[in-house]
Amino acid sequence: MKTAIVTGASSGIGKAISHQLKNEGYDVLGLSRRGPEIFCDITDTKALEHHITKILKTHEIHLLVNCAGLGIFRPHEELSLQKIETLIDTNLKAPILLANLCLRSLKKTQGHIINVASIEATKHSKFSALYSATKAGxxxxxxxxxxxxxxxxxxxxxxxxxxxxxxxxxTLAFEPTKQKETVIDPDDLATQIVEIIHAPYVVTDITIQPQKFAIIKKPQPSKKHK
Incomplete structure (x- = not known):
């Protein structure tokens, strides 16, 4: 049985890909800060090293899927240093560390690393400097x-x-609409990822978009004048 490590496995894309990988016969080891998966704060370097070292004692890794991610879209000067560090640690540092820790095993199995970045890695958007930097990195x-x-x-x-x-x-000020043509279903994205895993060639970089673009701006609490 092949073994896959999936971060962010308790929700969203990570949950969807974990489900489909199990259907494909993988032993899925999900890392998450909530849910039934292995509890691990991937921003904690020592904890991450501890969990992966423990896994590698009993498993060879065939697939590493980095799905965990955070988003902040605000003027850069309004971000606290803690939020900046948390975003970098989650979106960029953790996948780099996980690749480092798993690579010897992945070489033995001739395995696969899948990193879920973002459309923002390919463009430049207002109030997205930090998020885009982590995903472009x-x-x-x-x-x-x-x-x-x-x-x-x-x-x-x-x-x-x-x-x-x-x-x-x-936790963001906007969200996708419910219209099918304006948003990607995580199960559909997971299906695409499984197809990439089984492809006889290597898909090195792929951008997936809905046909139409539309977002909903959430109502913001009114500011009271002092």
Whole structure:
């Protein structure tokens, strides 16, 4: 049985891909800060190293899927240093560390690393400087790592999804509409990822978008004048 490590496995894209991988016969080891998966704060380097080292004692890794991600879309000067560090640690640092920890095993199995970046990795948007920087960094890391690993027959795929119906938007000031043509279903995205895993070639970088673009701006609490 092949083993997959999936971050962010308790919801959204991570949950959808974990479900489909189980249907494909994978032993899925999900890392999450909530849910029935292995409890692990991926922003905690020592905890991450501890959990992966423990897993590697009993498993060879065939697939690493980095799905966990956070979003903040606000003027950069309004961000606290703690939020900046948390976003970088979650979106960029953790996938880099996980690749480092799992790579020897992935070379043995001639495995696959899939990094879920974002459409924002490919463009420049207002109030997205920090988020886009982390996702563009992840995309660049993925593409460079493939060049490093291709002769070792380790696949590396970077995926740039556009608006996807997940809890990602719960804390944001906007969200996708409910119209099918304006948002990606996480199960459909997971199906695409499974197809990429089974492809006889390497998909190194792919952007997935709904046909139409539309968002809903959430009502904001009114500011009281002092």
């Amino acid at each position: 992840l995309r660049s890391f993925s593409l460079c790592l493939f060049e490093e690993l291709r002769n070792a027959k380790v696949r590396v795929t970077n995926i740039n999804p556009d608006l996807t119906q997940t809890p990602f938007f719960d």
